[in-house]
Amino acid sequence: MNKPSIMKKRVLTYLIPALVGVFITTTSCGDSKQAQKGQEQQPQTLPVITIPQQTVTGYSSYPASIEGIVNSGVRAKIQGYISNVLVDEGEKVRKGQVLFKLETQSLSQDANAAKANVNAAQVEVDKLRPLVEKKIISNVQLETAKAQLQQAQSAYESIAANIGYGTVRSPVDGYVGAIPYREGTLVGPSDSTPLTTVSDIEKVYAFFSMNESEYLDFIQNTEGASLQEKVDNFPQVTLELANGKEYDQKGKIQTVTGQVDPTTGTVSFRAIFDNPNQLITNGNSGTLKIPIVYSDVAVVPQNSTFEQQGKIITYKVSSENKTVTSEITTKAVVGNLYIVDSGLQAGDRIIAKGANKVRAGMTIQPREVPFDSIAKPVKQLFQ
Incomplete structure (x- = not known):
């Protein structure tokens, strides 16, 4: 080779x-x-929910102060030292029941002297009357003696009344409030703080206010031709107590001033609640909640949306399973739900979770999940 x-x-x-x-x-x-x-090219599997149409109840809330329907301050009508406190705070009392005793020893001495003056004036009148009848003296002397007797009686009655004021009684049926003064304290009519307050709390008032805009919306959305008719048609209200728990009695709005306070810019309301167990009392505070019913509205869970430049955004899923950006406007927020005004309607499908990680135009593999698994059952919360 x-x-x-x-x-x-x-x-x-x-x-x-x-x-x-x-x-x-x-x-x-x-x-x-x-x-x-x-x-x-394999489509991503994402959870999807269908927007329902529901009737949802939300609440507008207002700070409220509580008072008994009768709330009577008990004050001393004379100046004196407290000798006895005959009731305790929180005790139920009846009208006319003795609450306090004031020391009236000096007044008793004055009363004795005044009574002696009355007796002396009466003796003088009795002495002059037969002399006038026999025309020994003129009637002028008798009338003068009668006038002096009347003055003496008035002085005595005034002192006796002051002695009576030393026994301080309850002006109404109710429950005794705080007692800031005790035995030995000098009290009088000019004291700024009453001896106590007796409140009838079988029913209680809740006082609250709305600003002018809220008031107009509330009145215009309530049926009735006159203000009184609208008051009669106001919905029942609830009271959230200071501990965050809801009071078990429903209330009724009784009055509304209808006038805007120029100092605060608000309109005052008064609601009344039954208080059978005396759970709440004069001086309590709470939050009054007025229900607002949204009938047959589209709702969307807040966690199925995200905010972008102040706008609320969600992603609809088209019939071709493509994501479409949708900006929504809302009427209100109830719990964790948006009440939709525009941008979505019942029957639309949207990305249930992680909307902020999705981009428009994606093709996805939708996995339908129950609406309540994302939104949870609607809880009636205040706005």
């Missing part, structure tokens, strides 16, 4: 394996890229 033939065989021996290796590598890379491309 000549040399050129030997050289050709050697070149082919090394070249063929190399070409085979290149072919295998190229084929392998192509298959890998093709598989990766197939994986990228």
